[in-house]
């Protein structure tokens with residue numbers, strides 16, 4: 001890239017990067033999106049495994065910044081499947097004519113800030129170079145896959161698949177002997193699908209998960225039209241909710257009603273389907289005793305569904321609260337274990353040893369398989385950022401600065417790295433929310449900030465270390481009051497060996513966080529230094 005520096009380099013063409021590009025253009029900034037994949041869509045481009053589906057209702061999992069996009073796109077199901085969400089990303093890119101400013105197949109390798117010019121030099125793995133005044137990391141929280149190092153992987157003669165990089169042309173696993181490693185949201189969506197056609201399916205589970213039925217169904221015209229007609233009001237309402245998502249609210253404590261009433265409320269939500277189970281009462285996410293009531297309800301459902309009680313017990317989470325890991329939504333997951341061709345391998349009893357040409361050693365057994373699927377999660381929130389060699393003006397590396405855990409101010413910037421923004425970064429509500437709500441708020445904040453810098457004749461903004469420290473302490477303090485700390489989750493980095501255990505997202509909720517961001521901007525970007 002030669003010529004004048006760009007105003008913005010945006011890393012990633014998922015839903016954050018697409019909107020950031022649109023917003024930058026609207027304000028008259030030059031921008032280029034660098035995307036490692038060969039199409040738009042981010043997580044929905046890569047995670048195309050069978051059963052991949054959103055766990056937020058389609059009517060809420062979309063942009064609201066554009067009347068036209070709302071009017072001209074209609075979701076077909078309550079929870080969209082991956083192909084439809086990818087089609088939506090393509091529709092947005094085409095409708096807003098975004099592709100001409102996106103470099104596909106362009107994996108960012110390094111970014112370094114030059115203090116003399118206040119410019120970022122960005123290089124891609126293929127040698128392309130870009131220079132920009134600002135860099136926006138629109139890299140997504142779950143885009144760096146975490147693959148366990150299992151001895152003997154290279155010796156395995158069969159097929160190895162990763163849910164996070166599923167072959168674009170699909171893969172037919174009918175009649176095959178398949179092992180799936182991992183029973184998080186991904187595994188729980190994938191397993192029922194593979195079970196339908198595999199000759200044998202081995203489910204390798206380390207930790208059982210709470211899952212509630214999604215009860216997906218076609219989205220009726222009336223509901224779709226109702227949302228189109230009131231999407232702004234609905235989003236405004238969503239922003240008053242801690243998770244930025246509209247669920248039926250019940251402002252009673254689970255402990256204030258008797259067991260029959262609790263059962264009625266839980267059963268009603270179980271039949272309705274979806275993550276609203278977590279807010280069936282107002283204290284399920286805060287009070288361990290209250291949480292135990294909903295956990296017990298879901299455990300009883302597992303026991304009711306799975307015929308073999310030994311298998312049911314192995315599938316039942318007992319040692320962490322419901323919702324402390326992100327709740328899973330499923331379509332027939334527990335039923336799948338009633339099939340003759342499905343076997344649960346409890347890795348707590350039979351840990352994975354090594355692989356050989358024909359399969360996997362677990363405990364003292366050997367599982368004969370011809371396909372292994374890794375559904376083992378992500379180096380969440382930080383992995384995609386630290387994968388890039390980012391250096392600040394004094395030569396210090398972001399990877400090293402975050403070695404003991406990410407530190408940011410508001411999840412938007414990190415001290416020592418001027419003009420580098422993160423969309424929905426660690427320290428912001430991000431993954432605890434409907435991601436579209438968080439994306440739109442961050443993109444709009446960043447765009448307004450860069451616009452304000454231009455208007456004020458500034459060329460540089462940087463988070464203050466002291467503000468960042470105070471914010472980090474607040475993020476930790478808020479998290480320490482929640483039940484999130486009671487599970488070994490990816491929120492805490494617990495799924496990646498050696499990753500520091502720090503609760504990464506901000507658990508203070510959307511309304512307080514959005515208000516604070518607004519206040520900080522109105523106060524001349526309090527906690528940032530402008531130059």
Ligand code: N01
Pocket residue numbers: 053054055056142148149181182183184185186187189204205206207326347352375376377378490495
């Ligand atoms: O990843 P996970 P995921 N040996 O980390 C296991 C979003 N999402 O991709 O729990 C054996 O939750 C690991 O075991 P354990 C959603 O936010 C959304 O499933 O660490 N097993 C676990 O069972 C979700 O929360 C949708 O003991 C190993 C699994 O792999 C997030 O993505 C759909 C292992 C990983 O579960 C991540 O979900 C899908 C090892 N060495 C995902 N290492 C939507 O619907 C890991 N595991 C929008």
